[in-house]
Amino acid sequence: MKLSRQQPLFRETITIQPENQSSPVRWITDWKTPDDLWYRRNHYPYPAPNLDGLQVVGVVQRPLTLSCEEIRSRPAKSVVAVMECAGNRRTLFRPRVYGVPWNEGAISQAEWTGVPLRDLLLEAGICSTAREVVFWGTDGEGEENGPFARSLPLGKSLHPDTLVAYAQNGQLLSPEHGAPLRLIVPGWYAMASVKWLSRIEVITEPFQGYYQKEDYHYYPFPDSDEGKRPVTVLRVNSLIRHPHDFSVLKTGHHRVEGLAWTGKGVIRRVEVSVDRGAHWYSAQLQQRPWHHPYAWVQWSWNWKTLQPGKYEIWSRAVDTAGRMQPLRAKWNRKGYGYNAVGRSRVQVE
């Protein structure tokens, strides 16, 4: 069976208020996720359009207020990057954890176009007391823990690929994905890529906002906050798109297909096992990862199975930073960063 787009595909509703919808990532063959199939992740109702442009303030020499037109008239940069919610595949943690019950679809990919954040920060002039940069969205203004805001360290803020983006796949951002301006932080989990961006603030102390200090941490223990660590860079990860978990196959040739991605370096290789890890075979990577370091890699492996029975197909990605997917994901109370080996259990008849 080959993946195909003959049948209509849709997003799936995970929660309705606020709107959280997952992408049918398993079925999408397009390299860039079509706009109508992008996952949607919200902490609050959609905000009213921000017509006030973007402020760059805080410990800077020349505070800026820029209209969207001004930002769009500057030298632009485009980056293809995967966007993955930190809670993607939360439902796979054992013991189960509470939170938005994402299966595999809190992930999508686009070409982002915008202005390097670095250009704006350098134009404003960062003072020597600067320590972090805070990004304020307009979602959740006046609500508990709102508005949504996150900070980045100076280094990541000045990385040439960190963008203040206004376009997704060649179209101006939609209201659902942060219009008119959003941050894009390639290689980090998606909570860093603040949508509906209205203000950039350079600060001198670690940011204390709710989504920075409380939420989006790995809490290793069920009943204590000890050992909490912030969620940052994407873990090395992979997904089996075909065959489906618990599907029934005929004996013969099957093309095992999937995606792999990482936030550190690029995917070096993907391995497949059909005997619970006793043997691993190298999958073929369909796109040379170094052309688009932040993008996912499509991989495939041809499986010839002549013996009826029950099999577990596992996929394991390795990145150039030397990171490899574990057999079991590191449990954490809020269910972030699930990255155990991809797994499809099939019955061959």
Added chain:
Amino acid sequence: MKLSRQQPLFRETITIQPENQSSPVRWITDWKTPDDLWYRRNHYPYPAPNLDGLQVVGVVQRPLTLSCEEIRSRPAKSVVAVMECAGNRRTLFRPRVYGVPWNEGAISQAEWTGVPLRDLLLEAGICSTAREVVFWGTDGEGEENGPFARSLPLGKSLHPDTLVAYAQNGQLLSPEHGAPLRLIVPGWYAMASVKWLSRIEVITEPFQGYYQKEDYHYYPFPDSDEGKRPVTVLRVNSLIRHPHDFSVLKTGHHRVEGLAWTGKGVIRRVEVSVDRGAHWYSAQLQQRPWHHPYAWVQWSWNWKTLQPGKYEIWSRAVDTAGRMQPLRAKWNRKGYGYNAVGRSRVQVE
């Protein structure tokens, strides 16, 4: 939180060839499932349109060939009936079973309009040697185990609510749901309601087709066919629509909402427990079930929870035939008829 239709809802792709898509049943507040949100269940690719009308043949005194126009010109009957795939919620069986991995969405509801099958059979004149009636679809012609065909006992065939239907929710059937004609067998699992119906055949021996003799049976053992029993009438069942499994709630008042349905009699009551079955409380039924005996019932129960902690919300339906949902569904190899109590595990903060 109230369920709401402010956000767009979609079907979810379960398999793509053939097309199997589930309905976002949890989120639909309409009493009749809107046509674009109906689940889709196929064994084969969609068949070409059948322009040859309907044959009634076999051991009958006057074989009939009827055009769709002739059928639509006869006295019509409408029935509101739930349609549930026998494999709905297959993913909840433990141990897991292989097959189309339906979660909760292989269920929808419509008002069906057509001609009572009984009228056609009586017009054709059933011979005294008749034992069963076979319904032939046009899907899967020339393919393995095809075309799709199923039989009914004479009694159910002659039931005044068993219809040869041409309309769903007041519109002519769509190609995806069996146009131009399909069978509707209220109160039975959906495999009985043969789509793309082209031929009705009265026979003298039990029908031996694949979907009648092999598939759609409860196989109680993993490795033997002993004790197999055919899938027929809908089991008594319920679903919690809100709150979502593994969601996080605030202390206070919550409206627990859901659906209940059965294939025998009507729903007599629905009970809710928040302490793993130690106490059960009666939910309010929002529609008087006896008006539409084959339709699902919406129910709700107001939960006041002041104590933070982890809770399991269970729902349990009882029908007028005295059947009650079990705590654990009866395991069977193909994963049919899941009907354990509805369950939502929530964390109250």
